[in-house]
């Protein structure tokens with residue numbers, strides 16, 4: 001039995017794998033996501049995931065709504081009013097302003113109407129491709145009573161669909177709201193980090209399809225280094241909002257196998273700000289339950305003792 | 311570019327990560343005006359979410375199945391304790407009623423559990439492994455340890471056969487029964503559901519009290535008045551424990567306990583408290599005098615216990631569906647002042 005909380009260097013080894021490959025993961029850099037949803041589509045295609053409703057939500061360009069049994073990659077769209085700096089076209093024109101006369105969707109005039117000191121770009125459009133975090137301490141895996149969920153040699157978390165009996169326990173256990181039950185099927189489904197592809201030395205379908213390298217796949221150690229450098233780069237460029245999410249092995253889930261670079265608070269993206277694996281508290285839960293059971297025995301004994309006197 | 315050579319050992323060669331910096335002021339302006347990027351303009355005062363959508367997934371469980379399972383499991387486990395006491399203190403009618411109640415309740419609760427599975431035919435997969443980190447796995451084994459013995463206890467009592475074995479089985483169910491009652495609280499607390507997880511200290515005691523009250527209720531309904539003195543005591547004990555632990559829970563959780571006070575969960579919890587308190591008070595005062603009064607009080611206690619479990623179930627669901635609770639818990643942890 002592995003550790004249930006805290007930093008853990010060798011997840012796969014902790015789960016009993018010997019001579020395993022390095023832990024693989026995703027670094028999703030949302031700052032370069034263009035919201036094309038290629039990842040969503042590639043995932044659906046590769047994994048033959050059924051259609052799950054064609055709805056119009058009014059939530060910006062997001063009609064997928066969230067991760068679920070039939071959505072293993074989900075691109076979030078967030079529209080914000082936020083005074084931004086200008087994009088640099090990378091060309092010097094002297095006194096000539098390349099932005100003059102540009103009126104895309106009335107944004108420029110709107111910016112002008114809002115006053116400002118010539119700053120344009122009042123609208124900020126955040127896009128982020130969400131996915132299962134393949135937690136170091138995965139609550140879904142911990143609570144699964146059948147052993148259907150398991151830790152692979154790559155340190156990822158995968159459901160064995162031939163074993164899952166659809167008890168649904170993993171669903172409310174996941175602190176990120178990732179895994180869900182497919183209604184007509186009864187079993188639960190989520191991202192496998194393309195177990196079939198990575199076992200064959202290929203990168204996951206979503207990462208492969210991503211045209212901007214917003215989704216980067218690789219050994220987790222390497223990704224963490226790359227992410228740290230990227231945040232620094234953004235901070236140097238004046239993007240002070242840039243932060244990493246899920247990269248810290250000291251966090252409540254022991255760090256995510258799939259972590260992110262965000263440009264706003266996690267809540268804005270529908271992510272929990274400080275998730276903790278529920279099983280961290282399990283020893284204490286069992287202790288409390290034990291004391292409660294003894295209290296029940298004691299109370300009943302007292303009822304009999306009192307009953308005799310009457 | 312997306313070209314990287316990925317092998318079994320991982321990706322070879324560094325990918326040229328994208329280096330765009332959207333939203334920054336760009337090198338040219340920065341050189342002129344220094345750092346004027348998108349620093350937080352307004353501190354985030356109000357609660358934020360992604361279009362109000364929940365952060366975690368609410369349980370997929372059906373209330374009738376799983377809240378029913380919690381109630382019936384509590385009734386069964388506590389009834390076994392009541393039965394054992396009745397047996398050793400020479401109250402055969404109470405013992406028989408409690409044993410039969412325990413068997414009926416555990417059978418129904420197991421049926422409810424199986425009914426709720428997405429793949430009921432795969433129920434036996436629960437017994438593939440024994441996982442201490444999974445309360446549902448532990449619970450399945452507790453049911454295996456308890457259920458057949460409860461059957462044996464009830465059947466030997468009803469038929470009068472194999473009395474010694476029956477007595478041993480009764481003793482065994484009295485030992486394992488409390489585990490059946492309290493483990494279900496761990497079952498729901500070991501989730502990311504704010505109203506359940508945050509309440510993990512009090513829930514086992516609520517469940518123990520509620521289970522005792524239900525078992526007492528069943529005893530009052532089914533046994534003759536001359537044998538129900540212990541059941542009346544158990545009713546008072548159960549009600550006091552249930553109500554006190556619930557109060558404590560609400561106080562300690564503060565705003566996170568809101569789903570226990572509002573909406574469907576709140577209505578059920580209020581009904582539960584009224585029924586449990588009335589049932590226990592009635593049991594203490596009137597149930598020793600008339601069978602009809604005893605049955606009425608017993609019914610109230612049973613209904614109260616059921617309402618408690620359904621109320622807790624609904625409160626949990628409401629707390630999962632509103633991202634506010636998830637954020638409140640986690641922000642509160644990070645910033646002790648909040």
Ligand code: SF4
Nearest residue numbers: 132133134135140174
């Ligand atoms: S994000 Fe949820 S589903 Fe994915 S590994 Fe973590 S707990 Fe499991």
Ligand code: SF4
Nearest residue numbers: 144164165167168170
């Ligand atoms: S639904 Fe399936 S994968 Fe999830 S906990 Fe139950 S058996 Fe395990």
Ligand code: SF4
Nearest residue numbers: 043191193194204206
């Ligand atoms: S890794 Fe594979 S299964 Fe997971 S989101 Fe990407 S394409 Fe889908």
